[in-house]
Structures are given as C-alpha cells and as structure tokens.
Amino acid sequence: MIEKNEKFENTDELIEKIFLDQNIESIKKDIKIGDELMKSRQDLQPPAEIVSNIKKQLGIALAARRVFSWNRVLVKAAAAAAIIILGFAIFTYDRPVIKKPDLAVIETSDETAADLLESWDTLEHQADAQIATLSLEIERLASTIIALELENANADNGAVSGLLDEFELELIETETTFWKG
C-alpha cells in the first residue's frame, strides 16, 4: 500500500500568500493542530474478503469488456467485408446494352417526356420548312414547264424540246425528294 502522502507543500508560505491581512499565525496554528489530529486517526485496513471480492469482480468486468471488444471488432470486420463484396459485385456487373429507350422510363420521367416533346416540335418545324421550300420549287418548275410548252407550241425546235426534258427530270427529282422526306 502506498503510504498516505504527508509531504504537503509549504503550507505556511501558501497561507501567507493567500491570507494577506488576516491573522496568519492563528490560521497556521489551526491547520497545524488539525493536521496532527488527523494523523492521530487510526488507519484501517479493508477486510481481506472485500479486497478479494473486488479483484474477482474486476476479473469478470475485464473479461466481459474483452468479449465486448471482440464482438465490436467482428461486427466492424463483417460490415467492412460486406461493403467490399457489394462494391466488387457492382464493379464487375455486366450491364445489358440498351438499344431502344425504355418506354416505361420515358413514361414515368417528366424530364425525358419533356425532352422528347421538344425534339418532336423541332423535327415538325424542320419538316414544315422543308415542305414549304419543296412546294415552292414544284410550283416554280410547273410554271416554267407551262411557259416552255407554250413556247414549244409556238415554235417547235430541238433546243426548246431538250430544255423541257431537262426541267421535267428536275421536277421528278424534286418530287421524289419531297416524298422521301
């Protein structure tokens, strides 16, 4: 057993520092006599049975703590292993190649539907513009053919006839382009 420490610091000096204007000598005396009284107090030893029981209880507590620590380590290890396996499975998973958009996804996704509608509108506008251009072209070619036929009727010569054939071919080509879209 460690002996009770009787090597107190210099109490007199401390008293002088703390109790400035008071009756320092009286305080020193009170503490000195009090300390002597405390020293005369009979020291007891705890019953051996109590000490022995304490040591047994400590052994049980430490064993329980060790089991608890091991359980914690095992749980942590299992959690870490699960994360690694899951990560590996995700990393090595072969995703199927999607060739066509999933209609279910398109139907359930507002954003995708909006994008689709916007694309559709753009295509529609482009098609309308192309139709208008081709219609104008057809009308222009038709007018040219009529004019040339009239001229052909007035003066039938080979040069005009060749020009007419050329315009007819152009008209056919324009119409083909139109129907192809």
Add this chain to the structure above:
Amino acid sequence: MRRENMAEKKLISDLVAGCKKGDNECFSQIVDLYSGRLYNYFYGISGNHDLAGELLGELFLKLVEKIGGYRGENFDGWLFRIASNLFYDSLRKKKRQKQLLEKKKALEMISLKEKPKSDTEMADKIQRQLQKLDPETSELLLMRYYSGLSFADLAQARNEPIGTTLSKVHRGLKKLRELMESDND
C-alpha cells in the same frame, strides 16, 4: 525522497498503462496500492464499514470504465475525484444521507456516554467528530489527508480556487479541534 517519489510515479504510470490495455494483474496491483487509503476515506466520510466496502468495490469497477479517459494528470487526484463523485452519487441516489444523519445522532449519543481512554479510543473519537462535521467538510479533510494532494492539486480536483480550498480546510480543521476539545470537557 525525490527519487522515491519518482519511482512511485513511474510505478503508477506503468500500472496505469497496463490497466489501459486491460491487464488484470495491473488492476490487481492498483487495488493493493490504493484500497487502504480509499477504504479509510470512504469509512471516514460514511462512518459505515459496509458502505465503505461497497463504495470501494464500485470505485474499482468505475476505474475499469474510466481508465481509458485518464490523460496523465495526477493519478491520485484523478482517482480521489472519482471516489468523491461516487460518494456524493451514492448519497443522492440511495438516499443514504438520512441514514448517515441517524448514524451521526446515534454516535453523538454514544460519545456523550463514553469517554475515550486509550489511543484507539482517541482515534475513534476523531472519527466521531468527523461525522459531526457537514459531509462536504469531512470529505474535504479526508480527501486531503488520504489522497496526499497539495492544496493546488486538491483545488484543481475540486474545480475551485486554491484560496477557497485553503479556507475550507482551515475552517474544517478548526471546527474539528473545537469539537475534540468540547468533547474532552
């Protein structure tokens, strides 16, 4: 003297390091080293051997829980602070204060009837007078005596200014002397 103190500090430091690792033998040695002082401390403030033994057991179990939080401060001060908290907790939780007061009254009755004659009786008389002090004062005096802490360490352990601790010790010791003297009359 200083070398002995250093060796003691080294021993405690090594034992604490072992306790932190969960070494049963180190805990066992700590029990051997401190059980006497702590038992006297608990008995001094409670005046009850059974309660002192119970608190001693609780304290060492607390030590197993708390040793991981020990950061290298004065070990005696740290241990006695746990002991002090444990004592006050037990007073609050188990409502033992009432029993202690009853015990104090009973002891006072005995002291009126009996006069000490031997050294042992003198020691018992001091114990009885300690019981007459308020629990905080007797706890402080016993903590100072059995922990061996300096006033500075004691004040730190109690989270109060050193002047406050010194004043309380002075008043407590003075009161104890007065009680002893009045009992002699």
